[in-house]
Amino acid sequence: MSFNSFGRIFTVTTWGESHGPALGATVDGCPPGIPLSESMLQPFLDRRAPGRSKMTTQRQEADVVRILSGVFDGRTTGTPIQLMIENTDQRSRDYGDIAQAFRPGHADITYWQKYGIRDYRGGGRSSARETAARVAAGGVARAVLAQLAGSLTITGYMIQMGELTAERARFDLSEIDRNDFFLPDAAAVPAWTDYLTRIRKEQDSVGAIVEVLIRGTPPGLGAPVYAKLDTDLAAAMMSINAVKGVEIGEGMAAGRLRGTDNADEIRMGPNGPEYLSNHAGGILGGISTGQDIVVRFSVKPTSSILTPRRSIDQSGAEIEVVTKGRHDPCVGIRAVPVAEAMAACVLLDHLLLDRAQTGGVRGRIG
Amino acid sequence: MSFNSFGRIFTVTTWGESHGPALGATVDGCPPGIPLSESMLQPFLDRRAPGRSKMTTQRQEADVVRILSGVFDGRTTGTPIQLMIENTDQRSRDYGDIAQAFRPGHADITYWQKYGIRDYRGGGRSSARETAARVAAGGVARAVLAQLAGSLTITGYMIQMGELTAERARFDLSEIDRNDFFLPDAAAVPAWTDYLTRIRKEQDSVGAIVEVLIRGTPPGLGAPVYAKLDTDLAAAMMSINAVKGVEIGEGMAAGRLRGTDNADEIRMGPNGPEYLSNHAGGILGGISTGQDIVVRFSVKPTSSILTPRRSIDQSGAEIEVVTKGRHDPCVGIRAVPVAEAMAACVLLDHLLLDRAQTGGVRGRIG
């Protein structure tokens, strides 16, 4: 498995730097005959694109995706799909003064130490722009899922930003796309807006927690040990820039629970097993139960801030770093469509893997 | 990559069920010439073995590991190392009455739905016994790390069990192996003992949080995007039975932080960069900084408990399930040596991967 790929059957390899001519994703293993066009992918990219509101970076990127291969007469052919996004707004002059400096909390220093060379412009490969390629690939995965698992839906949203927590009692998923935060809690939007505006003015940034809810997954996806569905989801989320923690179902809180509370009891419903709770987050023993799959992850605050921080440069000199340029005050916001895309890729990959091994047959209950 | 393997160069494939004749691990990609013997591996297995204290399952398994291949004249040959552990205490009669039943919170139902067949004895492949094979493989990884990265240490310990939290101010790593909980907080041991004894008497179980501290990792291990060191560590931990959340450094708490707080400032020390804090948990942009790597994960409470829970069986009948047999009241305890083993495998794998791509050369600072 290469360094820049994920997936087992439906594989995605992303490439490209923030300020190179282009970036993209090579998608292999896609089933044939699936309707696909650039216009089906673009809306996903638009949701992630920078410059859409005051809440995200002011870098203006059209993020127009082109399909260079693997689609013929509007349908996938089963051969690799190349998705290319050209970089159009590459103001690399902004980065000149940090070419030799290492921003604290940023990949600058580790890239340098590992490779002895790095494209410092806009963070190069470590830029959040890399996630545009993931979103494009996720759009392909969604197009396939629409054919193979029509009732499956994937919905990401913010549940926390710094000190602010969304109120689950008020959640309405239809609100998510009506505000700048992908927030299902409409009543909280004004407070979140004020809070992030203040953070920005203070030349600071803030972390976030994102949740992805996957509904309609058939039972039986995943595997018992290392190719667990939750293992692959955790890896997918942890691979997103700035993510520091991943939870399935109860997540870290499972450490406080008792077995009597945690066990999701089961009754028999008209269409099969029904669970009386979902502490497991839809996955038992690495395999989907058919319940809602619930994945959460934290995103650390952007390390590129205007407030000076102590650091060093390549020569070993001690310096103060201020990161100019156009950065997200809360990079977690734009992680929402990225996480949905990663989830789509993982779910599809496991659907294909399961089809490979079991042919999709299921053990009967009742 | 197969369903039951992990690793990219140093690969581990585990096999075997709880009540079959044996289980084990096939370790491939091990460097040649490394001193290795069964007596070097056995102590790791003994730490994980059941029946060692009242705090764990009373199943008595010798867990004796045999090296069937890949070692000659006391050194590894570079060919696959087969590690076999024979099952000796297979009281499968305990499981007869749950052959058709699905324990709530357990893999029973998903295995059945996916495969239409399962070895129900002792949980079969989903048994915590599978982790014995991981521990053996981890012992091999440690033997290699001792040669290639002599100063690297990997230490796991409990930091939480149900409602009880260890006190970091009292942590003394030398205490870990002096109590039944792998607890670095000696003063807490009596309370933890009482608490778990009570849980057990109440025919219940309880969750836990485990932390793994990796010291002495050279900077430069990992990769920028999908083969990140933190991604692979997260996947490794999430693949352990009953794990529901994984954190690196600040983990989920990163969602509350501000950028000014989170950025680990850097100064120049006599031997290179020195960090003034470690919110990152030793990994930036997927690559090790050289600081302590800090990984935490939660373990849900054992679902096999003596308190009756509502469930169904294969026929769809609604039943009450009581899991007899000999189960851990807190399976998180024995997850400690497992997590250390997984961390050792991941670190070694990345050491070899880095050697492949960069030849171990490092960008100079200063």
Add this chain to the structure above:
Amino acid sequence: MSFNSFGRIFTVTTWGESHGPALGATVDGCPPGIPLSESMLQPFLDRRAPGRSKMTTQRQEADVVRILSGVFDGRTTGTPIQLMIENTDQRSRDYGDIAQAFRPGHADITYWQKYGIRDYRGGGRSSARETAARVAAGGVARAVLAQLAGSLTITGYMIQMGELTAERARFDLSEIDRNDFFLPDAAAVPAWTDYLTRIRKEQDSVGAIVEVLIRGTPPGLGAPVYAKLDTDLAAAMMSINAVKGVEIGEGMAAGRLRGTDNADEIRMGPNGPEYLSNHAGGILGGISTGQDIVVRFSVKPTSSILTPRRSIDQSGAEIEVVTKGRHDPCVGIRAVPVAEAMAACVLLDHLLLDRAQTGGVRGRIG
């Protein structure tokens, strides 16, 4: 992908040395619910086993295979199948005098140079005994193919041994198991017997060419570029000890042909396309046509011979090497069941891969 594994979904990892305690194969990705028992595998091992006739090595190995995992109540569970063969006749004293010597034409010198250590007893990992594990794994693959592609048959046989060539006009596949050469040309058996007896008496060995005929493959297995069915078959055969060339259909002779001759013309038959010839050997563009798949490979003569050859030892001293021990005068003979096993694994793997990507749907003709 590890060094000792092959396959993408149905993966096989072999382990073990000639004179260690045991060797075997870890088979992962096997579909669940497939009837499997040791008695189904043993006949394949018996066909490969040494000591069965004067035409093969006199080493006596029972080659009894044990299934240690992955099978429950007589059916596969979808979890890893561990196949172990214990070594019982390990006369390692025969090898003492070559511990420091490098046999010409043998892996001795390259193993030493690469690893700086090798198990010299019986060739260690480079022994033909490793192929016993492949044969066991191939038996598993056949058991699955019997369920998923019932009409598919895999038949290997010798077509050449040194200067002797079998006569295709006399081929009768039912003769293959009636002689010591897996020879479909019954009339040639006496001459082959005399020839090989003479070779052996002359303390020499001889090469061979083996052909594998696969009938009943559905059209559509394979992939266009690197995961071609012929690529994977070629790799599988080339990975067998001592193999130096692999051909599909016309093989090397395709270099002499004209396009007008080589194109297999197509007519429409009652059940779909029918081909008027099979120069392609059943594979076009990496994908099966449904015709007979024809794979051929050469096996070099055993390098372990009693005739002295000039060589060196580890100290660099120039020596003459005579390999005592019990060696096959024509190791190609026992490669026949090995090749069948490899073909079975590759075909099954591609059947599962195809099921993953296309769901087994086929473009209609007519």
Add this chain to the structure above:
Amino acid sequence: MSFNSFGRIFTVTTWGESHGPALGATVDGCPPGIPLSESMLQPFLDRRAPGRSKMTTQRQEADVVRILSGVFDGRTTGTPIQLMIENTDQRSRDYGDIAQAFRPGHADITYWQKYGIRDYRGGGRSSARETAARVAAGGVARAVLAQLAGSLTITGYMIQMGELTAERARFDLSEIDRNDFFLPDAAAVPAWTDYLTRIRKEQDSVGAIVEVLIRGTPPGLGAPVYAKLDTDLAAAMMSINAVKGVEIGEGMAAGRLRGTDNADEIRMGPNGPEYLSNHAGGILGGISTGQDIVVRFSVKPTSSILTPRRSIDQSGAEIEVVTKGRHDPCVGIRAVPVAEAMAACVLLDHLLLDRAQTGGVRGRIG
């Protein structure tokens, strides 16, 4: 491993169809700090490009390669290198009349059967144009090899074209680039020219045999069983369009040899082992000996010819097919630079793999 990738550390994924907007290769795992530019890759593409002489297709493609990522300030960064070649001469109207027809000997029918859809323009993904991407990737591999194994050379050439065989006694590798056939036998060029001109006038095509000679490989590259150097070379060559057979060293002729002849005797030279012959083709037990590595493969005659052949179309109707368009009368010629590229990728991959496992240390002799 994805369907369109090869390699283990240095991985190459090609994408694109003959008549889409572009094609290319995504190269991952490349060591950092290697000087690389488009001008270093272009000469390799120019050697493979169509339309260079009357001996190849008259399709005019500039085959200009662009590096879209992974290179900064003229050196590789260790991140994915995207190599894109835009298609400029896409006369797809030539293919309109074969959209529903299946050319005999071509991938048309198997692609249709497998996927139920295919880009019929110019063969789509099965076009020899795909190999341009391989050549670009091979150029990257060569740039790395120049740094890591400076004395290693890779030279491909034709040794047979239909009935004509080159004369080894006259071989002069410096002649290879002085004729239209990559022929090291200058005296044969006029006869080869006449022969191929005649084939073309007869509206036919012809097969070929290509040899690749790799000099200066260090001993110790490869692995004992499935990741053998010869296995990976065989797979690499067999994955090239139209290849039907692959040989290492003696190849298929090894089947005729005796052990006394085949064993390459060894003497001790001033710089280590010296071999008195090279029947093995530079590889023993899957690992390089340090001798010349010799790989040969056959290329079948182009199936796209102007002479009518009987076939069927998608409706099942029986038809006669004549393939207009611009096709190579001997596609084997342009396979020469492709084979060199594949060899470069395989050698580099094994160099990195060996560095991963052994750190490049070697067992001493003498």
